[in-house]
Amino acid sequence: MAPRANWKGFLRLSLVTCPVALYPATSESEKISFNQLNRQTGHRIKYLKVDADTGDEVPNEDIVKGYQLEKDQFIEVTKEELEEIALESTRTIEIDEFVDKSDIDPRYLIRPYYIRPDGKVGHDAFAVIRETIREMDKVAIGRVVLTNREHIIALEPMDKGLVGTLLRYPYEVRSEQEYFDEIQDVKVTKDMLDLARHIVNQKAGNFEPEKFEDHYETALIELINQKRAGKPITPKEKPAATNVVNLMEALRRSVGQEAAPAKAAKKPRKAAAGQKEMLMPIAGKKPAKEAGAKKPAARSQRKSA
Template structure:
């Protein structure tokens, strides 16, 4: 039941600090259309693991279009990216601005405590391939290298559902479609009735 649910923060000792809805609302921020640039960083200095979600960014109006274009072209020329801040979904997010064609892509970045140190996970890996294995793998990579396409990242479940829906739609259309030329037994040929009436003559008036 929603009334029985509470929100809290777990401490290191396993205990929870309970938070009321009013307290959470007090620290929530209103979403804004303003983007504050903090600094610029080399384009290759931020690892992909920090990238979260992309959003296409376009100027809000003609007045902002010039500033938008100046920032975009300056980043292209200097091969840098802008680290900025914007309020989204009631939280201030660190974002990265990346020039893309005539526009920009705004990447939301993961919070610092969301990315763990990979060394803790990879420290036990000690295997080192020999020269034969390296040569074989290099050959396999060369044979199977192709250009990137969005079709390489498809959802098999979605594809199966689409195929199922299309098949059902085709069956439904076939079952409701009447054969061409078929006539219902209740349809009356008006021309035939009219001809028969005329051949029998009009009824005489009294």
């Protein structure tokens, strides 16, 4: 069962229209999160919406949006007024143009969504739009309204569906010049480039996301498990700083280090489908995934270590 759709409406290419649903393609809900607590009582901290001048708590029904003109002067905007300026893209993703993927500056990418037909109708029109984009080897650019704001969205085929990536507007992207202008012009010698290329060739591989491990998340899980088990927390040794200050010497040492036997390198663990599964189970409760079927004892012990 797919998660709840973030948006439902229509995908339109000229006169070809089909109902679609849009779902987030990424999630951070599996990451460890913390609550803020009162150190003295151990109780959770609660946030209240209060009037900045009187200090009185304000109920949600009395809170309105306001645009600040200057200090203590606001223009109030009601929900009804915002609904009146609703754009067509509130309910329809209109494809405006097709571009090469290489034309899209990666700085404009925000987040991806999965798009699929909504319901049992419109699958044929959806397939026509999807296969046209695939056949032309292009990215379709359209507009969609999410969280009351209109976004540019780039559509690409993926398997039987589409991936839509929200894009930033030009005013949201800072110019690189204010950061890069002070970078010094340095002449890089051929010898340096040759050594650097050698290192790159030794590290060459394929992009395989399943190999990546969130080391900080894993360290958080280990910390929580150790504290729950009542074990002492000992700080890990930090890597020693190197004294190499000559760039050519650093490159030569790097080449030698990368050529060292691979057995010295620690093989990264594959990230679990849900990192929180690696937490120790609460006493008297079974993990949700164990409710239907028991997992091998050895695996359970390894995850709770």
